[in-house]
Amino acid sequence: xxxxxxxxxxxxxxxxxxxxxxxxxxxxxxxxxxxxxxxxxxxxxxxxxxxxxxxxxxxxxxxxxxxxxxxxxxxxxxxxxxxxxxxxxxxxxxxxxxxxxxxxxxxxxxxxxxxxxxxxxxxxxxxxxxxxxxxxxxxxxxxxxxxxxxxxxxxxxxxxxxxxxxxxxxxxxxxxxxxxxxxxxxxxxxxxxxxxxxxxxxxxxxxxxxxxxxxxxxxxxxxxxxxxxxxxxxxxxxxxxxxxxxxxxxxxxxxxxxxxxxxxxxxxxxxxxxxxxxxxxxxxxxxxxxxxxxxxxxxxxxxxxxxxxxxxxxxxxxxxxxxxxxxxxxxxxxxxxxxxxxxxxxxxxxxxxxx
Amino acid sequence: xxxxxxxxxxxxxxxxxxxxxxxxxxxxxxxxxxxxxxxxxxxxxxxxxxxxxxxxxxxxxxxxxxxxxxxxxxxxxxxxxxxxxxxxxxxxxxxxxxxxxxxxxxxxxxxxxxxxxxxxxxxxxxxxxxxxxxxxxxxxxxxxxxxxxxxxxxxxxxxxxxxxxxxxxxxxxxxxxxxxxxxxxxxxxxxxxxxxxxxxxxxxxxxxxxxxxxxxxxxxxxxxxxxxxxxxxxxxxxxxxxxxxxxxxxxxxxxxxxxxxxxxxxxxxxxxxxx
Amino acid sequence: xxxxxxxxxxxxxxxxxxxxxxxxxxxxxxxxxxxxxxxxxxxxxxxxxxxxxxxxxxxxxxxxxxxxxxxxxxxxxxxxxxxxxxxxxxxxxxxxxxxxxxxxxxxxxxxxxxxxxxxxxxxxxxxxxxxxxxxxxxxxxxxxxxxxxxxxxxxxxxxxxxxxxxxxxxxxxxxxxxxxxxxxxxxxxxxxxxxxxxxxxxxxxxxxxxxxxxxxxxxxxxxxxxxxxxxxxxxxxxxxxxxxxxxxxxxxxxxxxxxxxxxxxxxxxxxxxxxxxxxxxxxxxxxxxxxxxxxxxxxxxxxxxxxxxxxxxxxxxxx
Numbered sequence: 001x002x003x004x005x006x007x008x009x010x011x012x013x014x015x016x017x018x019x020x021x022x023x024x025x026x027x028x029x030x031x032x033x034x035x036x037x038x039x040x041x042x043x044x045x046x047x048x049x050x051x052x053x054x055x056x057x058x059x060x061x062x063x064x065x066x067x068x069x070x071x072x073x074x075x076x077x078x079x080x081x082x083x084x085x086x087x088x089x090x091x092x093x094x095x096x097x098x099x100x101x102x103x104x105x106x107x108x109x110x111x112x113x114x115x116x117x118x119x120x121x122x123x124x125x126x127x128x129x130x131x132x133x134x135x136x137x138x139x140x141x142x143x144x145x146x147x148x149x150x151x152x153x154x155x156x157x158x159x160x161x162x163x164x165x166x167x168x169x170x171x172x173x174x175x176x177x178x179x180x181x182x183x184x185x186x187x188x189x190x191x192x193x194x195x196x197x198x199x200x201x202x203x204x205x206x207x208x209x210x211x212x213x214x215x216x217x218x219x220x221x222x223x224x225x226x227x228x229x230x231x232x233x234x235x236x237x238x239x240x241x242x243x244x245x246x247x248x249x250x251x252x253x254x255x256x257x258x259x260x261x262x263x264x265x266x267x268x269x270x271x272x273x274x275x276x277x278x279x280x281x282x283x284x285x286x287x288x289x290x291x292x293x294x295x296x297x298x299x300x301x302x303x304x305x306x307x308x309x310x311x312x313x314x315x316x317x318x319x320x321x322x323x324x325x326x327x328x329x330x331x332x333x334x335x336x337x338x339x340x341x342x343x344x345x346x347x348x349x350x351x352x353x354x355x
Numbered sequence: 356x357x358x359x360x361x362x363x364x365x366x367x368x369x370x371x372x373x374x375x376x377x378x379x380x381x382x383x384x385x386x387x388x389x390x391x392x393x394x395x396x397x398x399x400x401x402x403x404x405x406x407x408x409x410x411x412x413x414x415x416x417x418x419x420x421x422x423x424x425x426x427x428x429x430x431x432x433x434x435x436x437x438x439x440x441x442x443x444x445x446x447x448x449x450x451x452x453x454x455x456x457x458x459x460x461x462x463x464x465x466x467x468x469x470x471x472x473x474x475x476x477x478x479x480x481x482x483x484x485x486x487x488x489x490x491x492x493x494x495x496x497x498x499x500x501x502x503x504x505x506x507x508x509x510x511x512x513x514x515x516x517x518x519x520x521x522x523x524x525x526x527x528x529x530x531x532x533x534x535x536x537x538x539x540x541x542x543x544x545x546x547x548x549x550x551x552x553x554x555x556x557x558x559x560x561x562x563x564x565x566x567x568x569x570x571x572x573x574x575x576x577x578x579x580x581x582x583x584x585x586x587x588x589x590x591x592x593x594x595x596x597x598x599x600x601x602x603x604x605x606x607x608x609x610x611x612x613x614x615x616x617x618x619x620x621x622x623x624x625x626x627x628x629x630x
Numbered sequence: 631x632x633x634x635x636x637x638x639x640x641x642x643x644x645x646x647x648x649x650x651x652x653x654x655x656x657x658x659x660x661x662x663x664x665x666x667x668x669x670x671x672x673x674x675x676x677x678x679x680x681x682x683x684x685x686x687x688x689x690x691x692x693x694x695x696x697x698x699x700x701x702x703x704x705x706x707x708x709x710x711x712x713x714x715x716x717x718x719x720x721x722x723x724x725x726x727x728x729x730x731x732x733x734x735x736x737x738x739x740x741x742x743x744x745x746x747x748x749x750x751x752x753x754x755x756x757x758x759x760x761x762x763x764x765x766x767x768x769x770x771x772x773x774x775x776x777x778x779x780x781x782x783x784x785x786x787x788x789x790x791x792x793x794x795x796x797x798x799x800x801x802x803x804x805x806x807x808x809x810x811x812x813x814x815x816x817x818x819x820x821x822x823x824x825x826x827x828x829x830x831x832x833x834x835x836x837x838x839x840x841x842x843x844x845x846x847x848x849x850x851x852x853x854x855x856x857x858x859x860x861x862x863x864x865x866x867x868x869x870x871x872x873x874x875x876x877x878x879x880x881x882x883x884x885x886x887x888x889x890x891x892x893x894x895x896x897x898x899x900x901x902x903x904x905x906x907x908x909x910x911x912x913x914x915x916x917x918x919x920x921x922x923x924x925x926x927x928x929x930x931x932x933x934x935x936x937x938x939x940x941x942x943x944x945x946x947x948x949x
Contacts, residue, residue, distance in 0.1 A: 051643040052525050071644030073531030085522035089544045099530030146526075361846075365739050366747075372736060373754045375814070379769045380757065382780070398780055442661040449657035453650075461658070468669050470933050472875040474898075475922045476672025478679060478905055478915060483672060502668035505661050534642065534653050563762035565878045585764045585882060595778075598768070605765050613760045617753045 002063040002076075002153035002186045003028045004049065009058030011048060018044050020210045022058070026154070026203075031180050031187045033197040035233070036207035042190045045207070046156050049188065050079050063153045073103075078147035079156040082163065084139045086131040086146075092118075093127040096146045110149075117145040120179070137168045144179070157189040161196065173199060194234055198222070206230050228351035231277050237308060239277045239345070240319040246272045256315030260291050262341055265355025267348075274354065277345035283321035285309055285329060289338030293319070297335045311335055380606060387411055387599035394595055411600030414591070421604065423576060424583035427493060431579055432561045434497040435504065436554045442501070443508035443553065444516075444546065448538050450509065451516045452524070468506035473499070477570055484571055491575035496568065500561050508553045515549035516542060555616050562609065580605060673926070679919035690916070697920040707917070711924075713892055714900040717805055721896055722873040724809040725816075730865055732813070733820025738850055740821070741828040743836075752825070759818035767882035770811045774798050804889040812879050816872075820865045827861035828854060867936040874928050877902060897925050 004026035011019040018041050026032045034042040047053045049060060051072035060067050067075045086095050093114055100110045118124045121141040131139055140160065147155055160176075161169045177200055180187055191197055197204050198218045205215040206229070213233075214226040225231035231239050244252040244260075248270050252260045260276075268274065283289075295313040300323065309321045309329070321337050329335055346354045385401060386394045393406035400406070415421055450462060473480075480499060481490075489495040519542060527537040568582035578586065584605045591597040642650065683693035701707045736755060740748055758766060773780050774797055782794045797807040831854055839849040877898030884894050886903050905918025 047525075050525075050529060052528065054643050069644055071642070072525075072528045074644065077529070079526070079529045081522040081526060083520050083522045085520065085526035087523065087526075087541060099532075102531045102536065146530075150530075365742060365745065369736075369739055369747075369751045369755075373751055376755050376758055379766075379773055380761070382773065383769050395778065398778060398783075438660075438664070442664065445657040446661035449654055453654060453657075455654055461662070464670075465665065468665060470871065471673065471926065471929065472871065473669045473672070474875060474877075475926045475929075476669065476674075476676050477901075478919045478922060479672035479675035480668065482675070483668070498664065499668050502664050505665050505669075509661065528642075534645075535656070538657070559760055563760075563764075565762070565764050565882065569881075581762045581764050584762075588764075588768055595772075598772070602765055602768055606761060609760055609762070610757070613757065614753075617756075 003061075004154055004186065004188065005059075005061045006045075006049070007059040009045070009048065009055055009060065011044065011053065011055045018210050019048065019055070022210075022212055024205060024212060024215065026186060026188060029184050029186055030202040031189065031200055032203045032205060033189045033191060033201035034205045034207060035191055035194055035197045036213075037233075038192060040207045041210040042205075042207045043158055046079075046158055046188060046190045049075075049154075050077055050156050051075050052079075073099075076153040077156055078150040078152035078154075079158065080143045080147050080160045082159040084131075084143040084163075086139055086142055088131055091128050091130055092123060092134070092142050092145075095131070095142055096149050099146070099150055113149040113151070114145075117148040120148065120182070121145045136164050137172060140164060140172060141175075144176075148183070153186065155185050155187045157187065159191055160189075161191070161193070176200065194236065198234075204234075206233055208233075224353070225277075225345065226353050228275060228277070228347050231345055231347070231353075235279055235281075237280050237320050239279050240283075240321075242276045242313075242317060242319070244274055244276050246270055246274060252276065254293075254313070254315065255317075256313055258293060258313070260293075260344075262291070262344060262346075265346065267354050268346070273349050275347040275351070277347060278339055278343055280308060280320045281322045282343040283319075283337045283339045285321060285323050285335055285337060287338045289340045291341065291344065292336055292338045294334060294336050295319070297329055297331055297333050299331055300329065309335065311337060380610075383599055384603045384606065387596075387603040391596055394599070408596070409600075411594075411596030411598075412604070414594065414597040415587070415600045415604050418587065420576065420578075421580070421583060421587070421601075424578050424580040425608075427572075427577055427583075428562060428580040431493045431496045431500070432558055434493070435500040435561050436557050438497065438501040439504045439508050439557050440550050440553060443505050444512050444543060444550065445538070446505070447509045447512035447516050448542055451513050465506045465509055468503070469510065473503045474566055477566070481570055489571075491572045491577050493572065493577055495571045496579070499567055499571065500557075500564075504557045504561070508557065511553055511556075512546060512549055515546045519545055558612075676919045676922050677926070679916060680923040682916055684914065684916050693916075697916055698924070701917065701920050701924065710892065710895065710900060711921070714895045714897050717894065718874055718876075718896040720805060721809050721812075721876065722870060724806065725813060725869050725873055726866065728810065729813040729817050730820045730862070730869065733817050733865070734824055734862070736817070736821045737824035737828055738854075740825050742846070743833065752822075756818035756822060758815045761815070763815065763878035764882040766811065766815045767879050770814075771798065771883055774807070798883065799890060801890045801893040804884065804894045808880055808883060808889075808894050811883075812876070815879075819868070823865055823868075824858060824861055827858040831857055863936060867933060870932040870936075871929055874925060874932070897921070897928070901925065 004024075006022055006024040009019055009022040010017070022045060024032075034045060036042045044053060048055050049062075051067065051070060055068070058068075062075055062077065072079075087098065090098065096114045096117060097110050100113065105113075114127075115124075118127055121144060123138070123141055123145055126134065126138060126142075131142070134142065140163075143160070157176075161172055164172060173196060179185075180200075189196075189200060201218055203215060204218050204221050206213045206221065208229050214221060214230045216224075221230060221234050225234060228241070232241070242254055244254050246264065246268050247253050247259070250262065250264045250268075252262055252264075252274070254260070254276075293311075293313060295311040298310040298312050298318065300310070301308045305324070307323050309323050310318050311321060312318050319337070323329075348354050382398070386398060388402040388408065389406045390408035390410065393400070393402070393408075397406075402408075446465075450458060484490050484495045484499075487495075489498075523541060523545075524537055527541050532540065562579075563581055564579075565581050565585060568579045572578060573582065584601050587601050588598055591601070645653075680697055681692060681694060682690040683696060684690055701711050739745070740752055772778055776782070776794075776796050785794050795803065797803040835853055835857075836849050839853045844852065874897055876896060880889075880894055880896060880899050881902065884899075886899060886906075887895075889895065901918060901921045904921055905913055905915065907913030
């Protein structure tokens with residue numbers, strides 16, 4: 001069992017609180033991705049778990065063992081750094097073997113483990129090379145190999161793909177997913193890239209300002225975001241938000257007078273101010289949804305198969321809708337956007353999801 | 356350098372200055388290989404088979420102590436470089452990597468030694484060395500030179516250590532290295548180029564110094580080559596062959612070292628290590 | 631020395647207070663001990679010594695600032711002191727007026743774009759700086775010696791033979807001759823420091839100046855020179871510290887008595903003579919310390935001037 005449990009974890013740099021009351025469980029064998037904007041505390045949380053940052057209070061257990069006061073090496077974790085952090089003065093073999101040597105692992109055992117890792121990661125021909133003789137992707141694999149040979153309870157990845165170019169990033173992402181399946185390892189992974197998060201994770205943890213905003217399965221976050229922050233953070237382009245007022249009889253009135261008729265959750269009261277959210281990919285230009293908004297097309301960004309129409313409503317707000325194929329609409333024309341009731345998200349004045 | 360005329364002028368000035376810089380050195384080396392008559396008769400001529408003579412060198416190396424003075428210099432300089440680099444790198448590592456209450460204060464304390472010349476404390480240094488019964492020993496020189504060179508080396512090495520990516524030190528921690536092992540197995544190998552620069556900076560002034568050998572080890576066979584040559588010259592002041600040969604004996608090894616290390620030295624100077 | 635590792639505790643995770651302290655002692659201990667014992671303690675002890683006076687029976691008694699009063703006002707002491715101080719000021723002035731401008735000019739030429747043999751010039755011009763002052767001193771002594779006649783030969787070649795004089799031996803010219811020899815040896819230091827600063831100036835800036843219609847020389851005066859003022863300030867303070875601490879060259883060329891009638895005597899030689907004694911007087915620990923303390927104060931004032939007057943006003947540019 002290599003479950004990671006974090007309870008009431010707090011950390012501050014002087015007066016600045018960077019982690020506030022974090023509670024999180026990472027189940028054995030699961031792949032958990034921490035996402036959030038830069039400075040949200042996701043890397044600090046990962047480094048605290050690794051033992052690279054001291055924490056102020058709270059409790060951390062790895063595989064049932066309390067690790068709060070253990071140095072990194074005794075926590076049975078392995079970390080893959082953003083910059084890979086390969087030792088420049090050692091060849092690939094020694095980069096992987098270095099930690100084991102210090103753990104007084106028998107020579108034969110080291111050899112076996114390094115060769116096994118090299119086989120898995122296709123590093124066998126590179127074992128005698130120095131890091132500077134390797135490409136970015138190869139360095140990345142060595143960094144992962146160095147983690148594998150330690151046979152840790154938990155793998156910690158700190159933005160491991162951000163130094164790779166776009167094509168290699170997609171490849172490596174798939175490799176990491178395969179590796180997870182093969183090793184059945186417990187993985188915690190920090191990224192700011194939500195595509196990585198959506199594709200890799202069993203569970204996504206969205207962080208903001210040192211707090212966990214929501215943790216859940218990727219599609220749960222996508223379809224049922226708990227609050228405005230998560231709704232806006234997950235999905236690309238971001239969800240459209242429009243302020244509205246609840247009118248008598250369950251009608252939602254936008255500020256420019258357009259009205260939408262919806263079945264509202266019981267917690268909605270007449271007169272409440274709410275925020276409506278709908279994703280660009282759930283709207284169609286023209287079409288027949290049960291909701292419709294009209295506005296003027298500002299511009300259409302065409303990406304090929306699909307594109308994004310930026311539509312200005314009479315109130316002056318712009319919303320983005322995905323368009324498929326080649327709509328015969330151009331800038332300045334008026335447009336009607338439709339979408340279905342089940343794709344409407346409603347948030348109360350505090351930004352919490354209603355219903 | 357678009358106009359050839361100005362290019363020629365610039366090269367002209369530089370060549371003239373270079374000649375001015377090299378002329379005395381070449382003159383001494385050249386004449387050291389000549390017989391006395393030729394030294395005075397044709398001082399600007401190269402030695403020819405008829406004027407060639409090694410009589411001066413015979414005198415210099417006949418004074419067997421010159422060789423042991425060289426060994427003294429090598430020991431004193433080598434010892435100083437070793438301790439300056441080792442203790443300097445250790446302190447630089449602690450000052451850059453670890454947080455502790457007196458960090459800033461200690462840094463300022465060390466900065467004093469960069470600007471204030473240690474020579475001004477010579478009176479007390481002699482008393483201290485006498486007290487420690489280290490007068491006329493190379494140990495005394497090594498201790499004083501190490502103290503003299505530590506501050507600057509700590510600052511140069513700190514800059515380099517700060518450039519080692521933080522991830523690398525932390526990878527070491529994750530790999531189970533103690534703080535001591537991180538320093539000796541990861542940090543030290545990575546700052547080797549910086550240490551070479553500091554070594555050259557340390558070597559030249561220590562090798563050339565006259566003051567402390569004169570004060571701390573003036574007799575008893577523990578003279579450094581610089582002091583030894585100075586004493587030798589004083590003794591043979593009228594013997595031009597001996598004087599010129601002694602000077603050349605002192606110049607040539609330094610020139611060889613300089614040519615070998617000049618790239619390292621100039622790179623160190625131009626990399627902004629000393630600012 | 632800010633480090634992102636400031637955390638809840640200062641210590642490393644999983645390391646107790648005791649072992650953290652041990653760690654610091656291990657890494658900092660040797661350097662701090664050697665530096666304190668052989669550098670800071672002697673400086674403080676010298677200042678302390680300067681406050682005591684040696685009695686005829688060999689005992690030392692506390693004399694407050696009495697030694698300084700003696701040094702500055704009692705003519706037996708003050709005449710040599712002011713002489714050495716004045717000479718040292720000339721020594722410094724000659725370096726500032728000759729060494730640093732030449733260094734600047736050489737650096738400016740070396741940093742010209744597309745100059746060939748740049749590295750060769752740089753290496754060769756820097757060469758005398760590498761050699762021991764003792765060797766340089768003796769070499770020039772030989773060259774200037776009327777006995778060998780090299781200098782006379784050179785002057786004759788230009789029809790200037792009548793100018794020749796035993797410059798090192800004359801009271802009126804000994805100091806300036808020694809100063810120029812020191813300039814000759816150390817010109818490499820300002821050259822390299824300024825050269826480095828010039829190299830750090832991005833070429834686009836000079837290209838921009840060229841587009842604005844400035845020629846190479848104007849671009850140097852109006853664009854590069856203002857940008858290297860901080861380096862020139864640094865070179866000046868280094869020159870100051872080195873000059874007021876100089877000893878080797880004068881001792882090597884003129885001995886502890888520093889030339890005919892002390893005409894080339896500077897603070898360093900005065901200090902040495904006072905402390906160790908010579909043919910004319912016995913060594914005096916108290917007065918030696920007093921002179922060293924004066925040198926310390928002079929150097930300190932120089933550094934303070936640099937830090938508070940010059941460096942503060944100068945803007946550092948980052949490219």
